[in-house]
Amino acid sequence: MSGKRSLIRSGTTVDQMVRAIGDRIVTGFLRPGEKLDETSLAARFDVSRTPVREALGQLSAMGLVERRPNRGAIVAVVTQEHLASMFESMAELEAICARFSAERMTSGERRSLEIEHQASARLVQLRAEEDYEYFNTEFHTRLYRGAHNAHIYEMTVMTRSRLAPFRRAQFMLPGRLAKSWQEHDTIVTAIMRGDGNAAGKAARDHVSIVSEASAVFAVGDQLRAAPQHQ
Amino acid sequence: MSGKRSLIRSGTTVDQMVRAIGDRIVTGFLRPGEKLDETSLAARFDVSRTPVREALGQLSAMGLVERRPNRGAIVAVVTQEHLASMFESMAELEAICARFSAERMTSGERRSLEIEHQASARLVQLRAEEDYEYFNTEFHTRLYRGAHNAHIYEMTVMTRSRLAPFRRAQFMLPGRLAKSWQEHDTIVTAIMRGDGNAAGKAARDHVSIVSEASAVFAVGDQLRAAPQHQ
DNA sequence: AAGGCAAAAAGTGCATGCAATTGCCTGATA
DNA sequence: TATCAGGCAATTGCATGCACTTTTTGCCTT
Numbered sequence: 001m002s003g004k005r006s007l008i009r010s011g012t013t014v015d016q017m018v019r020a021i022g023d024r025i026v027t028g029f030l031r032p033g034e035k036l037d038e039t040s041l042a043a044r045f046d047v048s049r050t051p052v053r054e055a056l057g058q059l060s061a062m063g064l065v066e067r068r069p070n071r072g073a074i075v076a077v078v079t080q081e082h083l084a085s086m087f088e089s090m091a092e093l094e095a096i097c098a099r100f101s102a103e104r105m106t107s108g109e110r111r112s113l114e115i116e117h118q119a120s121a122r123l124v125q126l127r128a129e130e131d132y133e134y135f136n137t138e139f140h141t142r143l144y145r146g147a148h149n150a151h152i153y154e155m156t157v158m159t160r161s162r163l164a165p166f167r168r169a170q171f172m173l174p175g176r177l178a179k180s181w182q183e184h185d186t187i188v189t190a191i192m193r194g195d196g197n198a199a200g201k202a203a204r205d206h207v208s209i210v211s212e213a214s215a216v217f218a219v220g221d222q223l224r225a226a227p228q229h230q
Numbered sequence: 231m232s233g234k235r236s237l238i239r240s241g242t243t244v245d246q247m248v249r250a251i252g253d254r255i256v257t258g259f260l261r262p263g264e265k266l267d268e269t270s271l272a273a274r275f276d277v278s279r280t281p282v283r284e285a286l287g288q289l290s291a292m293g294l295v296e297r298r299p300n301r302g303a304i305v306a307v308v309t310q311e312h313l314a315s316m317f318e319s320m321a322e323l324e325a326i327c328a329r330f331s332a333e334r335m336t337s338g339e340r341r342s343l344e345i346e347h348q349a350s351a352r353l354v355q356l357r358a359e360e361d362y363e364y365f366n367t368e369f370h371t372r373l374y375r376g377a378h379n380a381h382i383y384e385m386t387v388m389t390r391s392r393l394a395p396f397r398r399a400q401f402m403l404p405g406r407l408a409k410s411w412q413e414h415d416t417i418v419t420a421i422m423r424g425d426g427n428a429a430g431k432a433a434r435d436h437v438s439i440v441s442e443a444s445a446v447f448a449v450g451d452q453l454r455a456a457p458q459h460q
Numbered sequence: 461a462a463g464g465c466a467a468a469a470a471g472t473g474c475a476t477g478c479a480a481t482t483g484c485c486t487g488a489t490a
Numbered sequence: 491t492a493t494c495a496g497g498c499a500a501t502t503g504c505a506t507g508c509a510c511t512t513t514t515t516g517c518c519t520t
Contacts, residue, residue: 061291151319
């Protein structure tokens, strides 16, 4: 091997490749349907094909990549139907997380959830979409962790990354910011009074609304990126 | 490579290895904590280390295998806490599947669910544990499919396989067969009358009860198999 | 006999090589 | 011009090789 490994440190080379490629998929830098050529990726990251191959295999096991035997790998293309099923799952998973959070969060967790949520109100007024997006992610992650269930956490985070390529445009819609905050508020209130059912329902509705907004963009996007697939 | 590939046909060598090793883990032939030596596995299946390595990577991405850098792979050892979280997740997932099934199953699906369920009553009377176990699996799979949601199906099946090594003893308990059938009956009845909430609740309770029975056995088992782990 | 250290053995991680497969290009044929 | 066969380049799939890390073994010290 010629030079030093560039960025994305820590772990084995394979892990670095999984993260590097996975990130590029999740952030939309690599779009659904795009071809993932082992040789080019290996050259791009200055490693041999072996770790790239292993990474592609793992990403395929995670559902982010699709592998066609002897025909290479592509960024996973999901049908509109499967996309819908993932959004629906996401709504159910968030509902579970919110319900458990209402029942199980420690007082510390409740307090910081509330504080951060209130703080984010400023971002709505300022229309700071970028920053709000960051807080939004934080907020949801708090719910996932608040459920105190490692496996549900895993599934939820995994589903969220698989959906990530399809929800980029989610806050571009006018008025979405304020609406999102209101919905968060309903969830927080329910959690604070320990009402699991209400929290679950509010979270489910919240995600459902977001998903409807995203789905339209998403599929158009993917088709434009890879019209010649299959 | 010397001879022909033995059993487990179709797909690439890597896929075959994933299935072969995965099966052995799920069926309990390989126990939690057991060391998975690349060289021996390669020799055992008469392939080179490369496909075995890739398979272990994928199994690790699926959570069935645990990889420690430079220190080899072992069959995933789960803490009692994580095991509990998986059983709880399973209960929630089954609840979702049952709820959706009640709302979405086609009349054909409803009919065959009912028919098979009634047929299995005979197995209870005959105390045919082996056969009942087969029908039990079928029954639950019907619920997962009946939800008409591909992603929830994936998550549920995956979670079930990760739990499989820990529920082997589940029907050994006396009277468990009849109780299980009764619980199934409650679920079926709710589904037949389209009552999603009742079906969900019944399914959640059903799994919760099974999990309590399994958990005790399971952890003892795993510790006995690999007392020297870490 | 117990503890510690060093050398050897074993095993993993990645690179490279080669056979096999695919897909493309070319050109012949209808 | 459209179609299809054949061959070629590109790419994947697997085996092998080598360097490096971890683990074990055996010897020496105390």
